[in-house]
Every structure is written in structure tokens, then in C-alpha cells.
Amino acid sequence: MKKQVLTFKVNGDEYEILIHPKTLLAEAIRDHIGLTGTKRGCDTVSCGACTVLVNGMSVKSCSVLAIQCEGMEVSTVEGLEKHGKLSPIQRAFLDNGSYQCGFCTPGMLMSSTAFLDDLAGKKPTEEEIRESIEGNICRCTGYNSIVRAIDAVAQGKYKEE
Amino acid sequence: MSHKKFSVINTPVHNIDGIAKVTGRATYTFDVTLPGMLYGKILRSPHPHAKIVNIDTSRAMELPGVHAVVTGKDTLGIKQGIWRRYEELCDEQILPLEKVRYIGEPVAAVAAVTEEIAEAALDLIDVEYEVLPAVYEPLEAIKKDAPTIHEGVERNVNVTRHIEWGDADEGFEEADYIREDWFKCSGQHHMCMETRAAVSSFTPEGKLTVWTSTQSAYYHQGLLAGVFGLREGDVRILAPYVGGGFGGKFEIDSAQFCSGVLSMKLHKPVKIVLTREEDFIASKRRTPMFYYVRTGMKKDGTFCARESRMFSNGGAYTGMGATALYLSGFFHSFPYKWKSYRYDGYRVYTNTMPSTSMRGFGAPQAMFCSEQQIDWMCADLGLDPFEVRRKNGHTEGYEVPGQAFIASCGLEQCINEIEKWVKAKGKLPANRGIGISSCGFMSGGIFNWFDSPYSFSSAVVTINVDGTVGLHVGCQDIGQGSNTTMAIIAAETLGVKIEDIKVHSGDTDHCPADLGAWGSRQTLMAGNAVKMACEDAKKQLLEFAYAEMGINIVYDLDIKDRWVHIVARPERGLPYGDLVKKALRGKDGQRIMGRGYYTPHRKGMISPAYSYMMQAVDAEIDPETGKIKIHEVMTAHDCGQPINPLGLIGQLEGAASMALGYAYLEDMPFEDGKMMNPNLVDYKVIKAPEMPKTDIIEIDTYEPEGPYGAKEAGEGLTNPTAAALGNAVFNAMGIQMKELPLTPERIRTALREKKEQEAQK
Numbered sequence: 057m058k059k060q061v062l063t064f065k066v067n068g069d070e071y072e073i074l075i076h077p078k079t080l081l082a083e084a085i086r087d088h089i090g091l092t093g094t095k096r097g098c099d100t101v102s103c104g105a106c107t108v109l110v111n112g113m114s115v116k117s118c119s120v121l122a123i124q125c126e127g128m129e130v131s132t133v134e135g136l137e138k139h140g141k142l143s144p145i146q147r148a149f150l151d152n153g154s155y156q157c158g159f160c161t162p163g164m165l166m167s168s169t170a171f172l173d174d175l176a177g178k179k180p181t182e183e184e185i186r187e188s189i190e191g192n193i194c195r196c197t198g199y200n201s202i203v204r205a206i207d208a209v210a211q212g213k214y215k216e217e
Numbered sequence: 218m219s220h221k222k223f224s225v226i227n228t229p230v231h232n233i234d235g236i237a238k239v240t241g242r243a244t245y246t247f248d249v250t251l252p253g254m255l256y257g258k259i260l261r262s263p264h265p266h267a268k269i270v271n272i273d274t275s276r277a278m279e280l281p282g283v284h285a286v287v288t289g290k291d292t293l294g295i296k297q298g299i300w301r302r303y304e305e306l307c308d309e310q311i312l313p314l315e316k317v318r319y320i321g322e323p324v325a326a327v328a329a330v331t332e333e334i335a336e337a338a339l340d341l342i343d344v345e346y347e348v349l350p351a352v353y354e355p356l357e358a359i360k361k362d363a364p365t366i367h368e369g370v371e372r373n374v375n376v377t378r379h380i381e382w383g384d385a386d387e388g389f390e391e392a393d394y395i396r397e398d399w400f401k402c403s404g405q406h407h408m409c410m411e412t413r414a415a416v417s418s419f420t421p422e423g424k425l426t427v428w429t430s431t432q433s434a435y436y437h438q439g440l441l442a443g444v445f446g447l448r449e450g451d452v453r454i455l456a457p458y459v460g461g462g463f464g465g466k467f468e469i470d471s472a473q474f475c476s477g478v479l480s481m482k483l484h485k486p487v488k489i490v491l492t493r494e495e496d497f498i499a500s501k502r503r504t505p506m507f508y509y510v511r512t513g514m515k516k517d518g519t520f521c522a523r524e525s526r527m528f529s530n531g532g533a534y535t536g537m538g539a540t541a542l543y544l545s546g547f548f549h550s551f552p553y554k555w556k557s558y559r560y561d562g563y564r565v566y567t568n569t570m571p572s573t574s575m576r577g578f579g580a581p582q583a584m585f586c587s588e589q590q591i592d593w594m595c596a597d598l599g600l601d602p603f604e605v606r607r608k609n610g611h612t613e614g615y616e617v618p619g620q621a622f623i624a625s626c627g628l629e630q631c632i633n634e635i636e637k638w639v640k641a642k643g644k645l646p647a648n649r650g651i652g653i654s655s656c657g658f659m660s661g662g663i664f665n666w667f668d669s670p671y672s673f674s675s676a677v678v679t680i681n682v683d684g685t686v687g688l689h690v691g692c693q694d695i696g697q698g699s700n701t702t703m704a705i706i707a708a709e710t711l712g713v714k715i716e717d718i719k720v721h722s723g724d725t726d727h728c729p730a731d732l733g734a735w736g737s738r739q740t741l742m743a744g745n746a747v748k749m750a751c752e753d754a755k756k757q758l759l760e761f762a763y764a765e766m767g768i769n770i771v772y773d774l775d776i777k778d779r780w781v782h783i784v785a786r787p788e789r790g791l792p793y794g795d796l797v798k799k800a801l802r803g804k805d806g807q808r809i810m811g812r813g814y815y816t817p818h819r820k821g822m823i824s825p826a827y828s829y830m831m832q833a834v835d836a837e838i839d840p841e842t843g844k845i846k847i848h849e850v851m852t853a854h855d856c857g858q859p860i861n862p863l864g865l866i867g868q869l870e871g872a873a874s875m876a877l878g879y880a881y882l883e884d885m886p887f888e889d890g891k892m893m894n895p896n897l898v899d900y901k902v903i904k905a906p907e908m909p910k911t912d913i914i915e916i917d918t919y920e921p922e923g924p925y926g927a928k929e930a931g932e933g934l935t936n937p938t939a940a941a942l943g944n945a946v947f948n949a950m951g952i953q954m955k956e957l958p959l960t961p962e963r964i965r966t967a968l969r970e971k972k973e974q975e976a977q978k
Contacts, residue, residue: 092248093241095460097410098493102897105410133241146239150231153863156871157696158238159245159410159460186905193897195410195461196696197867198874199905 265890383557388522392513411460433733545579627855652944658933661738691731712776749813868931
């Protein structure tokens with residue numbers, strides 16, 4: 057199969073890259089663009105470490121072909137911080153100690169971000185928060201500190217800076 | 218008990234690497250790319266036991282893009298092991314010359330310009346095997362006619378361990394009631410989010426640099442130097458951020474070894490990252506154990522004697538498994554005062570992946586057996602399990618005969634707190650029960666099977682002209698937050714703020730040697746080294762302060778919150794920053810530097826200090842499906858003086874999730890030596906929806922051997938959970954679970970058997 061040109065936006069910047077059609081979005085982000093914040097922890101779309109947003113929806117980037125993202129907007133963990141200011145969920149993760157080894161953190165943050173964006177101010181139940189990160193495995197924290205962080209942001213305790 | 222007022226210790230802080238981790242700046246070995254780097258892949262044995270007759274690599278070499286294919290013949294053929302003081306326990310060639318002993322064992326490795334080409338080349342390597350009879354279970358492998366896995370090792374017994382004090386035979390004679398049970402404890406995979414990974418770069422100067430996901434940079438420096446015939450000083454280990462360890466990342470793994478062999482052959486950097494499947498089948502796992510437990514008790518619940526025999530599935534090689542054999546036997550006695558105790562452990566080779574250390578280090582298995590049997594005996598005799606544990610539990614000042622001295626112990630308070638909590642819950646609905654389990658754990662091991670000539674922990678601290686502090690440590694942050702803990706201890710000791718401290722770790726060229734992150738050793742051991750180094754530097758600063766302030770020498774000086782002052786008159790002093798500038802000039806411009814180290818001496822056989830805990834698990838069992846729902850886990854915990862409270866909660870919650878996984882979800886079934894679920898679809902770990910509430914009550918104690926009174930936290934809490942869940946199932950349903958994990962199928966079977974027995978009556 058011949059390589060193809062993919063034009064898409066990552067964290068607001070437009071990229072044009074030449075890729076093999078079977079290149080995964082995760083590979084395009086990490087290996088072609090060099091944004092290594094997005095991780096990979098399995099080969100079975102099970103762990104969620106590679107979660108990014110595609111047009112605002114959370115997507116496991118190992119389950120999508122990069123070429124499917126033609127013309128789309130991809131957001132990765134590197135895009136959460138703006139001009140040195142951390143996003144509410146990033147600050148809530150710091151305050152709640154919601155990370156340990158940090159390998160699942162980028163994916164966890166992106167799933168949380170998509171969930172919080174979708175809430176549009178509605179207050180979620182604890183069960184809904186837990187379900188929002190069901191697709192992300194964390195081997196270190198036991199999740200409860202992550203749930204506390206998401207809840208704190210949903211309760212409006214953190215404002216955009 | 219400590220009543221000291223701290224400035225930094227026990228105040229919640231962000232981990233010092235937090236911003237790097239929440240912004241994607243933290244780079245792991247998985248992310249390392251070097252100029253001209255090649256990618257490696259490993260060919261693994263499909264057979265559990267086979268002679269390697271011939272390996273033909275010529276077709277693979279012809280594939281365009283392939284730079285090298287290596288086999289055992291390209292290595293020095295050195296048998297290695299982490300118990301390097303004992304030659305007979307160094308039994309593993311990572312690319313074996315003669316035979317393979319488990320499915321997944323490496324037989325050849327390829328380096329190519331892309332991972333895809335390397336992968337394709339594996340299919341072109343022709344290996345001729347002569348398949349040998351294999352054996353997978355320790356109780357089979359120990360039989361006379363079982364296949365021999367290692368030449369000269371009789372009955373496949375790899376290591377034995379005998380622990381004994383008192384007269385057990387006499388003890389059983391004194392007992393009013395004796396009970397014996399057999400238990401089968403499963404393995405568990407570390408399942409680190411970052412699979413094992415290494416980038417090795419050997420350069421023409423004869424020096425090897427390895428970026429790797431490790432729990433101990435120093436161990437890997439020593440081990441890799443050994444297998445490659447290099448001087449330790451010519452091997453540099455760089456541990457960038459590490460994506461989890463849990464006991465599985467301080468022996469040489471195939472990514473490190475094969476990338477090293479390939480790089481030394483090619484003089485190019487070679488990166489190998491294990492796939493999740495490789496990580497499952499060919500790394501290592503928690504040691505599966507068969508336990509026979511016989512316990513004697515008086516009518517009033519006084520423990521008289523215990524005698525246990527344990528057979529562990531060692532898998533194909535020794536590694537850290539030898540340590541697990543000993544520690545399991547020791548912690549099986551915990552946390553009780555046995556008048557007599559006898560343990561015989563047998564680690565048996567089998568044709569399965571090797572087993573090793575994993576968070577809890579043999580204790581979760583030991584406690585599953587011990588703490589359930591105690592509850593069953595209490596039920597048989599009509600005794601209160603809390604009362605029996607209080608009656609027999611360790612107390613401050615107790616000596617485990619010939620083994621350990623207990624300087625601090627909050628066990629009784631832990632039991633009291635959990636008892637209150639359980640009683641406050643009142644009567645539970647049908648099919649729901651609360652189970653308890655107590656235990657203790659070590660704060661670092663005192664044994665030196667690695668034969669390290671260096672102190673167990675070391676630290677160097679330098680103070681810059683602006684008052685900022687460089688702290689160089691060899692302890693390894695694998696996510697548990699040790700760099701933050703060390704920064705807190707340094708800031709407290711020097712009297713500065715945590716943001717003044719920059720921690721340097723994970724680089725054998727620039728950091729002092731330290732045994733690394735295992736056995737819950739770093740807070741106590743590295744913490745003591747850091748405290749000593751900072752006290753050394755502070756003493757030098759205060760000498761200048763006495764001269765500068767011209768005060769009576771009977772006054773004590775101290776530094777707190779960057780203010781150097783007379784302790785009795787805190788308003789009299791000078792800013793820390795001013796003092797540093799002057800002190801530097803007074804030393805002819807030499808930087809202020811402090812050195813610290815820690816090696817335990819005269820602290821018994823196991824550890825300088827022990828944590829204590831009791832846990833309660835509230836669980837509901839569906840009698841139709843056998844499924845367990847965990848409602849809540851409550852823990853009372855004595856870790857001495859907490860250093861980093863936010864980190865402590867994280868460690869305890871994390872331990873609960875891993876231990877619950879071990880108790881009822883995570884299983885590694887094998888068929889003919891082949892792991893049946895080597896992926897994250899079929900290997901079930903706890904996810905956010907199943908994770909229960911996990912509250913913690915901290916018991917205030919002070920450990921004299923620990924820095925500021927601190928001791929172990931986080932690993933020990935993997936120990937009680939399987940037992941507590943087992944006891945919850947017993948209390949809810951009246952069934953006694955003797956095999957882990959507590960799967961719905963096992964629960965259904967036990968319920969059916971109970972029904973049948975009742976029908977017979």
C-alpha cells in the first residue's frame with residue numbers, strides 16, 4: 057500500500073504528514089509528530105493509556121487509523137496546558153495525588169476532560185464518574201484519588217485560569 | 218510517640234514530579250529515541266522444555282533492514298541471578314545455550330531499522346528443538362520420577378528454608394485444639410502499565426549506557442556488568458520515569474539483556490519494548506504457593522504452636538524467588554507471639570515462567586492461609602477473633618526469637634479501631650459479611666545476597682550559593698513518590714522549603730549506589746541516609762552561624778523555614794540565604810556538601826523495623842452466581858510517623874486495589890505450561906467501577922530506627938486483603954475458601970458442597 061498524506065490538527069497546530077494507511081493514530085501522534093505524552097500499554101484496546109480527543113470525543117488512539125482523522129482536530133495531554141497554566145483537571149490531579157507512576161495519567165486526563173466537557177455544568181454521580189474512566193486502567197492509585205479529582209472539578213472547585 | 222512539630226513533614230504537598238506527569242512532559246524508557254537507534258525483537262520458545270539442537274539465523278540475516286541476529290552463542294554464556302553471592306542460585310542464561318525451560322524463554326534476538334522488520338525477521342529464524350517431558354506444578358516436580366529441569370538439582374528442589382523457634386512438638390501437646398489445612402495461593406502478574414523496556418547504547422570507548430524501566434539502577438549496573446564482562450563503572454544505568462514496578466523490575470529482563478547484546482555487537486543504540494503479551498508470559502510473577510498449616514490453640518485462644526510446610530512454584534529460574542521463600546515463612550508467623558514456630562519452605566523448579574517478588578513479597582499468600590485459619594479456629598471454639606488477635610499480637614519491645622526485635626508496634630490500637638468500626642456497622646443483610654485480617658511488614662531487608670560492597674543507601678547533598686539544594690540519591694522513584702519523600706526529609710532537616718530541593722536520582726554515573734525500591738526499604742533506609750547527609754551539611758552551616766552571630770556556645774542553633782535562629786529565642790537569627798553566602802566565602806568558595814549513608818547493623822535477621830495493620834473487608838456474595846461485590850475496605854495502619862500524607866493515602870489505596878485484584882479477580886491459568894490469558898482483555902484487574910471506598914485510620918507511633926520515626930507504608934497493605942475477603946465470605950456464607958483467587962466458580966462449588974454436606978446431616 058502506498059503512503060498517503062494526512063492533514064489534521066493536533067493541539068491547535070496543523071500538521072501534514074506522510075503515513076502508511078495502516079498507521080494508527082497513536083503511532084502518528086507519537087512517532088510522526090513526536091508528542092510522546094500519549095502512552096500505550098496494551099495491544100488489545102484495553103488499557104486506555106493512549107486516550108486522546110478527536111473532535112472533542114475521547115478515543116483510544118490505538119483503535120483508530122490515523123488516516124481516518126483527515127481534517128479533524130486531535131487533542132492530547134500536551135494540549136491541556138495553555139501558556140504554562142494547567143487546566144482544572146490537571147490541577148485537581150495534583151491536589152488529590154491522582155497519579156503515581158504517571159504512565160496512565162495522560163489517558164486518564166483525556167477521558168476525564170471529555171467527561172467534564174460533556175457535563176456542561178451538570179453535577180455527576182460518583183457512579184457516572186467511575187464509569188467515565190472505566191476504559192482506563194491504573195495499576196498504582198486504586199482510582200479513588202482520580203474520582204475525587206474529577207468530582208472536585210465537576211463541583212466547580214477549579215476554574216479555568 | 219512523636220510530638221515534634223514539623224515544618225514540612227506530614228503536610229500535604231504535590232509530588233515534585235507531579236507537573237511533569239500531568240502535562241505529558243515525563244518521559245519513560247518507552248519514549249526514549251536516540252539518533253541512529255535500531256529496534257529489537259525477541260524470538261521466544263514455544264516449548265515448555267526442550268533442547269536447542271540448532272538455530273539457523275541465515276534467512277533472517279538476509280532480510281533487508283536487519284542488522285544483527287543474536288543467540289546464546291553471541292553471549293558470554295554466563296549464568297546469572299540476583300542472589301549473586303550464591304553461585305548455585307545464579308542459574309539463568311537469558312539467551313540459553315542448551316535448552317529452554319519455559320514457554321516464552323528468549324532464544325534469539327534481532328535488531329533492525331524498524332520494529333516491523335525486526336518482527337518479520339523472527340519468522341525467518343529456524344530453531345530445531347528436541348522436545349523434553351515437562352512438569353508444571355511443584356507437587357509434581359518434586360516427585361522422584363519427574364523430569365529434571367536443571368542438571369544436578371535433585372527432585373527439582375531449588376532452595377529450601379527452615380525457620381524454627383521454641384519446641385513445636387511440646388507446643389502441640391499443650392494445645393486444646395489443633396487444626397490443619399491445605400491452601401493453594403495463586404500467582405499474580407505485576408502488570409506494570411509500562412511493560413519492560415530498555416534502550417542500550419554501547420559505544421567504541423567500551424562503555425554501555427542503558428535507559429531502562431527499573432526499580433534499582435544499581436542492581437542493573439552490577440548485573441549487566443556481570444553478564445557482559447564489563448567493569449561496573451563502565452555501565453551507566455539511566456532510569457527515566459518508571460511506569461510501575463511492584464517487585465518485578467529489579468532482575469535482568471530480556472529487553473535489557475537482548476538490547477545490550479545487540480548493541481555491543483553493532484555499536485548502535487538498540488531499543489526493545491516488550492509487548493503486553495511478552496510481558497505477561499516472559500517476565501516474572503508473584504510466586505504461587507501451596508501451604509500446609511497446622512496450628513495449636515488453647516481453649517482461651519492462646520496460641521501454642523504452629524507448624525507449616527510450603528511448596529512454591531518457582532518456575533524455571535531462581536531470581537528473587539529465593540527471598541520470597543524466606544519472607545513468606547517469616548511473615549506467616551506475623552503478627553503474633555508464637556511460643557513455638559516451625560516453617561519448612563521448598564522452592565521447586567517447574568517448566569513455567571519464573572516466579573519472583575511482588576508487592577508483599579510472599580506475605581499475602583502466607584496471610585491468606587494464616588488469618589483465615591485463625592478465624593476458622595475461633596469459630597470452632599466459639600472465640601472472638603478480635604480478642605484472640607489482641608491476646609496473641611505483637612507488642613512494643615517483643616523479640617521474635619532469633620529473628621527480629623519490635624521497637625514500635627501499633628497493632629493493638631489497629632485492632633481496637635477496626636473492632637469499633639465493625640461493631641458500628643451492626644447487623645448486615647443476608648449474604649453479606651465483614652472479614653478481618655491483621656499483619657505486619659518489613660521496612661527494608663537487612664540481607665545482602667547481592668553482595669553489595671556499598672552502603673545499602675547513600676545520599677549526597679550540596680548547597681548552592683543561592684540556598685538551593687541538590688540532593689543526589691540512589692533510591693529509585695517508580696511512582697511511589699520516593700523522590701518527594703526524600704525532598705521532604707531533606708527540607709525538614711535543612712530547615713528550607715521543599716521547592717529549594719532538587720532531587721537527582723536514577724543515574725548510576727551521578728548518584729550514589731543504593732539497593733533501590735524493594736521490600737519497602739527506601740523511606741527508612743534512604744530516608745536515614747538523606748537525613749544524615751543534610752545534618753552533615755547543616756552542621757557546617759551552623760558552625761559559621763555561631764561565628765557570625767557571636768553567641769554564647771551553650772545556645773542551640775537551628776534552621777526552620779529558611780531562618781537560622783537561636784532555638785530558645787527564635788526571633789534572634791539571620792536569613793538562611795545570607796548564611797549560605799557567607800559560609801561559602803568562609804570555606805574558600807567550596808560548596809557546602811553533606812554525605813550520608815545507612816546500612817543496618819544488629820537489627821536481627823529480617824528488617825530494622827516493622828509496620829502493623831488490621832484491615833476489614835465488607836463484601837456481598839451473590840449465592841446464585843458466586844460473584845463478589847466489595848462494599849468497603851477499612852484499614853487501621855501503623856507506619857510510624859507519616860512523611861508525605863497525600864502519598865501515603867495513594868499508596869494505601871493502590872495497595873488495596875492490587876490486593877483485591879489478587880483476592881478475587883486476577884488469575885494466571887496455565888495449560889501445558891502455556892499462560893491462557895496473556896492480555897488485558899482476559900487478565901482482569903480492578904477498574905474504577907469495582908473499586909470500593911477505602912478509608913484509613915492512621916495510628917500514631919514512633920519508630921526509633923526510622924527517619925523522624927517513619928517506617929514502611931504501602932507494600933505491607935497488600936498482605937491482609939485476600940485473607941480479609943476470605944473471612945468476609947466465611948462470615949457471609951459459612952464457606953471456607955482455600956484456593957485463590959475467590960472466583961465465582963470456586964464460590965459456587967463451595968456453596969454446593971456445603972449444601973450437600975448439610976443434606977447428608
